[in-house]
């Protein structure tokens with residue numbers, strides 16, 4: 001079974017090397033919608049794939065990092081990058097282009113890392129990230145599956161190559177979140193005392 005949780009953020013970028021001149025030569029923004037799709041073959045004690053409320057912690061914080069921020073490819077013009085960092089407190093440096101396709105891969109990597117480092121406490125069996133869909137506009141979206149993340153022809157995305165500005169990190173509920181994620185630290189979900197015994 002699949003479940004889906006929707007997130008939104010507003011982000012600015014330039015998509016270099018693309019055909020559309022408006023995208024490749026002007027800083028512009030989009031109202032993104034992100035669908036996080038989880039899969040499980042069995043339910044937790046609440047008979048859910050995964051409690052939606054549990055996605056409101058680190059996963060929400062990481063996706064919200066992109067909100068009211070500028071995202072740039074770390075291979076872009078050095079002067080442009082320096083200006084982004086100088087005039088935007090919220091910026092994200094990416095090892096790949098900030099296209100919808102790469103956003104879907106980046107967010108897959110981030111959410112997958114959080115889930116893999118989460119200690120489940122409510123009898124979740126095999127919940128895992130199935131797919132991430134990033135809607136860049138009302139009419140266009142990109143969908144990432146696990147095979148796309150592991151595809152070197154689409155570019156390598158490692159956690160350590162995604163850099164969040166200090167302002168973004170300070171706005172997380174735990175400013176050390178990304179260090180913990182990179183260090184493989186475990187995130188422990190709250191213990192649930194069942195009200196109905198099965």
Ligand SMILES: [Zn+2]
Pocket residue numbers: 013015023028029030
């Ligand atoms: Zn765009």
